[in-house]
Amino acid sequence: MSDDERTRLLSTPASSEPQIEYLNQQPPDQVEQQEEKFKDLIPHLRPLFTACFMSLVVGMNDGAIGVLIPQFKKYYGISNQTLSFLFLSNVTGYIICAPFNGVLVNSRLGQKGTLYMAGGLVLLAYLLIMNGFDFRLTCLLMVVQGSGIALLDAGMNVLTAHLPFATLMLNVVHAIYGVGAMLSPVVGTSLLQHQLSWKWLYGIMSCVSLLNLLVITVGLRQTGSESPAASTLIDDDTVSDDDSLSATFEQTQIDKSTKEMINEAILNRTTLLCTVYILIYVGLEVTLGGWGYTYLVEGKHGDPISMGKVLSMYWGALAIGRIILGYISGRYGEKRSVTIFTLLTLIGICCIWKVDDLRVDATVFVLIGALLGPMFPTAISLTSKTLPKELYPTSIGFIAGVGASGAAFLPFLTGQIAGHYGMLCLPIVCLVMGAVMQIAWLFI
Numbered sequence: 001m002s003d004d005e006r007t008r009l010l011s012t013p014a015s016s017e018p019q020i021e022y023l024n025q026q027p028p029d030q031v032e033q034q035e036e037k038f039k040d041l042i043p044h045l046r047p048l049f050t051a052c053f054m055s056l057v058v059g060m061n062d063g064a065i066g067v068l069i070p071q072f073k074k075y076y077g078i079s080n081q082t083l084s085f086l087f088l089s090n091v092t093g094y095i096i097c098a099p100f101n102g103v104l105v106n107s108r109l110g111q112k113g114t115l116y117m118a119g120g121l122v123l124l125a126y127l128l129i130m131n132g133f134d135f136r137l138t139c140l141l142m143v144v145q146g147s148g149i150a151l152l153d154a155g156m157n158v159l160t161a162h163l164p165f166a167t168l169m170l171n172v173v174h175a176i177y178g179v180g181a182m183l184s185p186v187v188g189t190s191l192l193q194h195q196l197s198w199k200w201l202y203g204i205m206s207c208v209s210l211l212n213l214l215v216i217t218v219g220l221r222q223t224g225s226e227s228p229a230a231s232t233l234i235d236d237d238t239v240s241d242d243d244s245l246s247a248t249f250e251q252t253q254i255d256k257s258t259k260e261m262i263n264e265a266i267l268n269r270t271t272l273l274c275t276v277y278i279l280i281y282v283g284l285e286v287t288l289g290g291w292g293y294t295y296l297v298e299g300k301h302g303d304p305i306s307m308g309k310v311l312s313m314y315w316g317a318l319a320i321g322r323i324i325l326g327y328i329s330g331r332y333g334e335k336r337s338v339t340i341f342t343l344l345t346l347i348g349i350c351c352i353w354k355v356d357d358l359r360v361d362a363t364v365f366v367l368i369g370a371l372l373g374p375m376f377p378t379a380i381s382l383t384s385k386t387l388p389k390e391l392y393p394t395s396i397g398f399i400a401g402v403g404a405s406g407a408a409f410l411p412f413l414t415g416q417i418a419g420h421y422g423m424l425c426l427p428i429v430c431l432v433m434g435a436v437m438q439i440a441w442l443f444i
Contacts, residue, residue: 040164041163041164041165041169044163044164046218046220047163047219047220048159048160048173049219050156050215050219050220051159051160051173052172052173053176053212053215053219054212054215054216055174055176055177055180056180056183056208057119057122057152057180057205057208058152058153058156058177059177059178059179059181059182059183059184059315060180060181060183060184060205060208061122061145061180062149062177062180062286062289062290063181063182063183063185063289063311063315064184064201064202064205065087065290066184066185066289066290066291066292066311067184067188067189067293067308068188068201069290069291069293069294070294070304071192071197071198072086075132078135080294080415080418080423081415081416081418081419082135083415084411084412084416084419085412086138086139087290087407087408087409088139088408088409088412089140089141089142089143089146090142090143090149090408091407091408092143093143093144093145093146093147093148093149094146094149094150094402096143096146096147096150097146097147100397103262103394104117104151111158111159111220112216112220114151114155115151115152115155116213116216117148118147118148118150119148119152119209119212119216120148120213121145121147122152122209123148123209123212124144125141125144125145125148126145126203126205126209127206129142129145129202130203130206131199132197132199146408151397154396154400156173157173157380157396158396158397160173161381161384161396166381166384167326167330167377167381168326168327168330170377170380170381171327171378173377174322174373174377175318175320175322175323175326176319177318178315178316178317178320178321178369178373179316179319181289181315182313182316182318182319183312184205185293185311185315186308186309186312187201187204188308189305189309192305193305264391265387265391265394265395265398266394266395266398268387268391268395270383270386270387270444271383271387271391271395271399273440273444274379274380274383274399274403274444275399275402276403276440277379277437277440277441277444278379278380278399278400278403278406279402279403279406279409279410280406280410280433280436280440281372281375281376281406281437282376282403282406282410283406283407283410283433284372284410284430284433284437286406286407286408286410287410287411287414287426287430287433288314288365288369288430289311289315289369290411291411291414291415291418291426292311292365292426293307293310295423295424295426296311296358296361298423299422299424299426300356301358302358307362310362310366313366314365314366314368315369316369317366317367317369317370317373318369318372318373319373320373321369321370322377324370325341325370325373325374326374326377328374334378335441337378338374338375338379339438339441339442341372341375342371342375342437342441343438345372345434346434346435348364348365348367348368348371349368349427349430349431349434350427351364352364352365352368353428353431379444380399382444383395383399384396410433414426414429
């Protein structure tokens with residue numbers, strides 16, 4: 001390969017990968033030819049399944065605490081304000097690990113070693129939390145849990161962002177997140193019906209986390225963990241045949257110091273914009289999924305069992321929205337579609353705020369879950385189209401880590417506000433989040 005050809009390939013944006021929106025703009029004969037490239041996914045099925053299972057674990061983690069809030073309050077004898085420190089502990093773990101995903105991946109640990117460490121931290125935290133130690137110790141364990149979840153979150157996005165049809169695959173992976181978040185309230189509600197302790201839920205999630213380590217072992221067993229280049233191309237079997245191009249990527253990362261790589265990735269304009277957007281988005285999603293149950297039970301006086309089912313439906317709708325509305329976004333334009341979904345979400349939140357009919361509130365609550373569905377993977381996909389490939393692990397790790405810390409910080413802030421003004425202020429807080437999120441989206 002000549003120097004000119006190598007330069008041209010290295011400067012080609014990630015959007016050169018086939019995307020659904022691109023397919024729909026092609027003549028019929030070209031569309032058929034592009035559709036045949038779905039066969040390119042076959043060598044990537046194992047890492048894709050691994051990313052999906054990690055997404056399931058992250059989803060179960062985020063969906064668990066909402067239905068457990070009343071049980072935590074009763075077990076520890078604490079208020080909403082005090083309990084919200086569990087969210088703050090989680091965000092601490094996210095922030096600690098967020099900037100270092102790329103460093104860990106490009107060290108001797110490699111992608112697989114980093115994911116092993118992440119899965120191990122989550123498993124350790126679950127095993128200790130289920131013992132019901134003192135609340136202060138539980139908060140410290142939540143830091144460990146948040147650290148592991150941050151690395152898993154970053155890893156599943158890095159793995160998926162390199163696959164053919166990245167937008168569609170990211171929506172699929174994040175739909176599995178919604179499935180995981182739906183399962184936790186289902187299990188938690190079942191435990192509540194049978195008057196079993198909340199500790200059983202953490203025991204079940206411990207078993208799932210152990211299985212996650214086994215899935216990582218099988219799904220990434222041929223990944224060269226010692227090679228920095230292997231962290232950007234998921235599996236040795238799926239590495240490009242162009243050895244010169246791969247070698248150039250590897251040399252680019254070797255030549256950069258750790259500090260330079262972190263600075264270049266984190267200070268990238270696209271990285272910063274997407275981080276702000278994801279921070280607010282995930283905060284809104286998890287605030288509704290976390291405090292929404294308490295709002296419907298305490299604020300609207302709903303039945304705890306029935307509202308637990310509504311919470312499960314919220315997360316299930318999120319999963320469905322990521323598939324159906326994610327496809328619509330790819331077909332008709334991500335920027336326009338997400339803007340419409342956000343405006344409809346704000347209307348739905350106003351409905352929950354002003355309408356006193358519990359059945360209407362529960363229905364709209366579920367619909368909001370579907371509308372929120374495609375926003376996260378769409379933002380990650382747009383980011384992957386503009387970032388240089390050597391910055392993927394650090395940039396996406398930073399976005400998924402700091403951005404997803406909104407899942408802890410904003411629910412914590414909501415708990416503090418609710419402690420002063422009552423749980424009925426939840427829709428107002430969520431309206432502010434949604435408005436800020438839309439403003440951030442305009443700049444992406």
